[in-house]
Every structure is written in structure tokens, then in C-alpha cells.
Amino acid sequence: MIYENIYKDRLYTVREIDTLKEMLTSCKELFGKKPAFLYKEEKGGDYKEINFITLKDDVDALGTKLIDMGLEGENIAVIGENCYAWMVSYFAIVNGVGKVVPLDKELSKGEIINLLTTAECKAVFYTSSYKNIFRDIDIPHKFQMEVYSKKVQPEQENTWDHLLEEGRKMLGKGDRRFTDMALDPMEVRMLLFTSGTTDVPKAVMLCHKNIVSNVQDISRFVRLKEDDRALSILPIHHTFESSIGIMVVLFQGCSVAFYEGLKYVVKNLAEAQATLLVGVPLIFESMYSKIWKQAEKSDMTKALKMAIKLHKTLKKFGIDARKKIFKSVYSNFGGKLRMLVTGAAAINPNVVRGFQDLGIDIVMGYGLTEASPLVSGTPDFSDRYGKAGSSGQVVPSGQLQIMDQNEDGIGEILFKGPNVMLGYYNMPEKTAEVIQDGWFHTGDLGFVDENGWLYLTGRKKNVIVTKTGKNIYPEEIEEYLSKIPYIEECMVYGTDNEETGETTVSVQIRPAYETIKGEFGYADDPEQVYKLLKDKIADINLQLPNYKRVRHIVIRSTEFIKTTTQKIKRQENMIQ
Incomplete structure (x- = not known):
């Protein structure tokens, strides 16, 4: 049986785009001087805003300079901490220069060299904390980015700031080689390595259509508020963070703040006045546990339970008083947090319901790098509370099958949709193993209930x-x-x-x-x-x-x- 999204008549309308270049252009036109990113010039400093106009102009400037350096068509790696320069480099590469190769910042030097060689990279962008690693790595072009950049020094060659300044000059003189470049939405533009880097690494090949179809699909069933702000805490090289935590947020005209590290999350949530947090179950389960441990320490467990009961009662009458009722809870997370987005692994259903009882919505999803990444998710207009153990409905443009079901209906999850990868880089045999007749064999096990909701039970190989x-x-x-x-x-x-x-x-x-x-x-x-x-x-x-x-x-x-x-x-x- 083939399953499709049952909410097709209730989906939000989104603007049509075919490439990330079109996304940035439309964001500049629609949202202009609204903040796109929030960054810090120095650690511990105040957040500064970068608007959508500046974002698009910076991408054009960097892309123009890279084209001028003869890097058109080349594979270019990006590695480092979450920061504005990382995202601008990513956009510049995929929007006309070549193929981007995002690398995990936790890799060892040997693994980095292995992946750069496998992907045949001709250039790399890295944050300054990696300068010693790249000092003696033999690669034609190495560009250093700064996470914090109080005083920009564009005169220093081979730095991100220098490239940006040079690109701006070229644009000022009328150089339109990058900005006028037409893109093929189906051409490979991203090479994303999956785990297994010590052996023969697999790189997932993605195109613009893969990414933007997923961005649009997510926006069809989750609508953000006009002033929403996300705090970026997950590794930026991962599609879960870059596609969902950043691109979906930008596409809907909202902003993204970069955190300073895990121990600063609460501080950064407050400073950025963040309303959204995209994370993994371990983070949210820990947060939830701390709420109750704090209540217990303060002898407030009974009061918190009473507050939850009051919130549920008022909610039945359409009264939203959660900001007042749970003021002390919200203050622990910056005061504005209203939505959590979880994926990458299964989350405890009690934690999902628990956050919702506290007035914080939680969106669940299931995905893989090979699906850009989302396969299923829980829409705004669905019963997230009642379906807390589920990873949701298949994305609107996709289809699901459960193959080789056992007596409990559990089998391997197969998925088909425009967000499925083009294949594994230079691995046609491995590609043929997992993509058959257009269906991607995920290797994950699960079942679908009578309403078309997907439940994960584990990995086939486990x-x-x-x-x-x-x-x-x-x-x-x-x-x-x-x-x-x-x-x-x-x-x-x-x-x-x-x-x-x-x-x-x-x-x-x-x-x-x-x-x-x-x-x-x-x-x-x-x-x-x-x-x-x-x-x-x-x-x-x-x-x-x-x-x-x-x-x-x-x-x-x-x-x-x-x-x-x-x-x-x-x-x-x-x-x-």
C-alpha cells in the first residue's frame, strides 16, 4: 500500500521556487530590511543583525570573486563552527560556483584529508580554529573565515573578508558573471558525507530541487510567525540544521541567531529573544528533566502540576494564558521560547506531551541525509499531542511504503519524492542498492497506522x-x-x-x-x-x-x- 499526506486540502500555500538562488532573491524582495541572521562581533558581545538585502548581496559578492578565481565547476569544502560566513559560503558555492562539500567539524585531520581527496576538492573554507589543521594540507585554495569578527581586515589575502570585499568591487564595476548565471535545478550541487569516514566514505549527491522541494513541503505544514527567531545549535554541516533549522526559517522571512556553544544556549536564547529551537531528542529530554528537577529542588512540583491542570482547562475554553502561568519555566529558556523541532532520532512521547502541557509546542519529524532530509513530520493542524509517539505524516510531495511487513505490520520504510538524492558520489552500485524504481530503501523499520501516521521501530541492521x-x-x-x-x-x-x-x-x-x-x-x-x-x-x-x-x-x-x-x-x- 502507498501512503500519501492526508492533509492535502489543509496545507499552507507557499511561493514556488526551483533553486536556492531564487529563494534568496525572493527573500530579498519580500523581506528586505528584516533581520535574516543575528551574529556577534566578539564572544560575549551583543547580537548584531544582518538583513535579507545584505545576505543576498554578500552571497553575490563572494560568488563573483570565486568565479573570478577560476573555481567555477569545482568542488569546494566548508568546515567550522556555526556562523554567518559559513552560510554565505555555502550559498555562494551552490548558487553558481560549483559543488559544496560541508564537512563535520568533529572530524580528525586524517578524516578531513580523506574526504577532501574523495570529493576531489580544489578549495576549502574553514573557521580560524582550524588554521593549524589546514596549514600543511595540500589543497590549491584555502580561505579562512571568522566566527567573531570585531574588526574586519579585508586587506588580508585568503580570508573570507578579503574575498567579499574584492567581490563587492567587481559587482560595483558591473561584473554579472555570477548574478546572471542560470542554474539547472537538477544538477548536483551538494556532496554530503554520511557516517563511515574511516572506511570508504559515502557522499550523498543533492541538487537544488532536492533541497527547495523539502523547504517548501515543510513550510506547507508548519507556518512560522512573522517575528520568529531560531537559535542555531546543531552542527551546521548536517542537512537537519542547514535545511530545516536555517533555510526553512529564512524562506518564511524569519531570522536565525548563531549560538556561542552548548553551555551558552540559555544565555543566547535570552539575548536573541529566540522563539524556536531545532535540536535532537537528547537535548530536549535533558531540558525537560531539568524543569522537573528544578521544581523539585524549589519544592514547586505540586504547584507546577496545578499550573498544568489550569492551562489545560483554560485551553478548552480558548484562553491562552501560558505566558503568565508558566512564566518561571519560560524564563529558564530566555522568556520567548514557544516551539521545539526535534528529529535525528526517536523522542520519548512523554517528553513531547510534557512540553505541550507546559505550553511549548514540539514538532517531530523523521528524515535522512538522502532525503534532504525530511520524510515525514507533524503538521500544525494535526493532533501532535495524541500522536506524540509518531514521526508524523509523509511530506506533501512524497509517498511512503512499508515493505516486507511482519505480523505487527512492521517493515522497511520506503520513500519516493523530489527530495530523494541523485545518488552516492562515484558509487553507482551503492546507489542501485538503495534506490529501486524511484523508491529509496531507508534501512529504517516502522509501521503506518490507520490514519497514515508513521511510527519508527528501529534500524533494519540493528x-x-x-x-x-x-x-x-x-x-x-x-x-x-x-x-x-x-x-x-x-x-x-x-x-x-x-x-x-x-x-x-x-x-x-x-x-x-x-x-x-x-x-x-x-x-x-x-x-x-x-x-x-x-x-x-x-x-x-x-x-x-x-x-x-x-x-x-x-x-x-x-x-x-x-x-x-x-x-x-x-x-x-x-x-x-
Whole structure:
């Protein structure tokens, strides 16, 4: 069965664009002097605004200079912290110069060299914190960007500011090689590397049509307010942040502020008066937990529960008093936060409902780099509260299928739409494995309910298959274990017994040491911590069928190895 978006008659109308160049041009015309980005000239300083006119003009200036340097048609990498220069460089490259290759800022030097070589890059833009890494890397053109730039010194060659100043002069003299360049919406313009960089890395090939169709689709079912501001905190090289956290926001005429680092998030939310936060479940689950821990410390748990009850009652009568009722909660997040957008992994449904009970809306979604990235999401006009465990409806221009379903309706998720990648760079065989008859085989498992809502159950390659042929989804067991307050994080996997041939369910746990210490005072005693967790897991096991029960527990003393979007890398953390 093929599933399509059931809300097609309720979607918001959006303007039609075919390229990101058209998006920036229309943004300049429609929103002009409205702020597009908020940045800081120095760390700890005040936010400054850059409007849509300046954004478009800066992209044109940088693109013009890069064309003049003979970089047309070349692959150009961008790496570094989230900042204005990063986004302008991205837009300039894809809007007429060549192909952009966004790189993960957490990569080692060896991995960076490997990816630059694989992508055949002729130039790289990097923030100044990477200057020592790039000092002896052999690449024809290296351009340094500044995250904070109190005093612009465009006279220094090979800097972003210098290129910008030179490009402005060329535009002033009538150079229109970049601005007049016609773009093919279907031409490869982005090369995005997925995980696996120590082996043969895979680069996802995307075009303008892929990105803009997704930007439009998201805007068809989530409408932002005129004065919304997002705080950019996720790695900017990732499509979740660049497409959803930035491009959707710009497309709708809203603004994006760049944060100074994770420990400054609350401070930056307040300074930027941010209303939107795009993040991953780990961030939001931590935020939610802190709200209740703070209430408990202040002996305000009962009052907070009463406030939630009042909010729900008033809401039934169409009265929105959440700003007054939850003033103390909102002040912890800058005072203006109204919406959270989560993706990259499944989020605890109780956290979704919990935030909504506090008057903060939360939008869920599911996507992959290969889909630019969104496959499904929860529209404004849907029951997000009742569907808290779902990743939503398929995007309006896409279609879903569930292949090889088991008795519970769970199977592999297949997706078709204009946002599906063109393929993997120089890997036709790998491309043919995952794209068949236009359908992208995601490798993710899930099911669709009677109303067309998608629910994720795990990754196909993570499924534990027992000797009797039973399938166990690690993510399901992890969700049960996450209810134990003494577990910070966990990873479930299968362990084979060499003697019996049986597959048992094992779990690695990073304990919530602070919580354990606060309640029991023995966080430094490994034996007591192990006994506590073993007893709690025994209680959880009683809720599970025999074959799904956890039999083997490993306590971790170190954090899990993760991706930059905070997903646990299962293979790299595996302990038998």
C-alpha cells in the first residue's frame, strides 16, 4: 500500500521556487530590511543583525570573486563552527560556483584529508580554529573565515573578508558573471558525507530541487510567525540544521541567531529573544528533566502540576494564558521560547506531551541525509499531542511504503519524492542498492497506522534475531529502560552464546551518577550501582515477554561514542 499526506486540502500555500538562488532573491524582495541572521562581533558581545538585502548581496559578492578565481565547476569544502560566513559560503558555492562539500567539524585531520581527496576538492573554507589543521594540507585554495569578527581586515589575502570585499568591487564595476548565471535545478550541487569516514566514505549527491522541494513541503505544514527567531545549535554541516533549522526559517522571512556553544544556549536564547529551537531528542529530554528537577529542588512540583491542570482547562475554553502561568519555566529558556523541532532520532512521547502541557509546542519529524532530509513530520493542524509517539505524516510531495511487513505490520520504510538524492558520489552500485524504481530503501523499520501516521521501530541492521526466529528491536527495549531514572543513556544489542547458540539481549548503560548520588549517596561504588540497575531492570523485564528480557548488563565508565547529532554509534560502542 502507498501512503500519501492526508492533509492535502489543509496545507499552507507557499511561493514556488526551483533553486536556492531564487529563494534568496525572493527573500530579498519580500523581506528586505528584516533581520535574516543575528551574529556577534566578539564572544560575549551583543547580537548584531544582518538583513535579507545584505545576505543576498554578500552571497553575490563572494560568488563573483570565486568565479573570478577560476573555481567555477569545482568542488569546494566548508568546515567550522556555526556562523554567518559559513552560510554565505555555502550559498555562494551552490548558487553558481560549483559543488559544496560541508564537512563535520568533529572530524580528525586524517578524516578531513580523506574526504577532501574523495570529493576531489580544489578549495576549502574553514573557521580560524582550524588554521593549524589546514596549514600543511595540500589543497590549491584555502580561505579562512571568522566566527567573531570585531574588526574586519579585508586587506588580508585568503580570508573570507578579503574575498567579499574584492567581490563587492567587481559587482560595483558591473561584473554579472555570477548574478546572471542560470542554474539547472537538477544538477548536483551538494556532496554530503554520511557516517563511515574511516572506511570508504559515502557522499550523498543533492541538487537544488532536492533541497527547495523539502523547504517548501515543510513550510506547507508548519507556518512560522512573522517575528520568529531560531537559535542555531546543531552542527551546521548536517542537512537537519542547514535545511530545516536555517533555510526553512529564512524562506518564511524569519531570522536565525548563531549560538556561542552548548553551555551558552540559555544565555543566547535570552539575548536573541529566540522563539524556536531545532535540536535532537537528547537535548530536549535533558531540558525537560531539568524543569522537573528544578521544581523539585524549589519544592514547586505540586504547584507546577496545578499550573498544568489550569492551562489545560483554560485551553478548552480558548484562553491562552501560558505566558503568565508558566512564566518561571519560560524564563529558564530566555522568556520567548514557544516551539521545539526535534528529529535525528526517536523522542520519548512523554517528553513531547510534557512540553505541550507546559505550553511549548514540539514538532517531530523523521528524515535522512538522502532525503534532504525530511520524510515525514507533524503538521500544525494535526493532533501532535495524541500522536506524540509518531514521526508524523509523509511530506506533501512524497509517498511512503512499508515493505516486507511482519505480523505487527512492521517493515522497511520506503520513500519516493523530489527530495530523494541523485545518488552516492562515484558509487553507482551503492546507489542501485538503495534506490529501486524511484523508491529509496531507508534501512529504517516502522509501521503506518490507520490514519497514515508513521511510527519508527528501529534500524533494519540493528534487529536482534533469536534462534527461534523472533525479532527484537533494540530501540523498543531502550525505550522501556529509559524510564529508569538512574540510567543516563543505554544501548541494547544481541550477544551470541557460543556454547548454546542462543542470542541473549545485552545492554550497555551509562548510569545517571548525579541522580544516584543524590538519592542513595553511593555513586562511587560500582558494585552498589550495578545492583541498583540490575534490580530496576529486573522490574522492567517483568513487563516484557521472556525472549525480550535483558540478560546481560555492562556498566560504562565513559560516554558513548556518538555522531554530531548525538546518535549512539552502535558498532563503535560494541562490547561483547
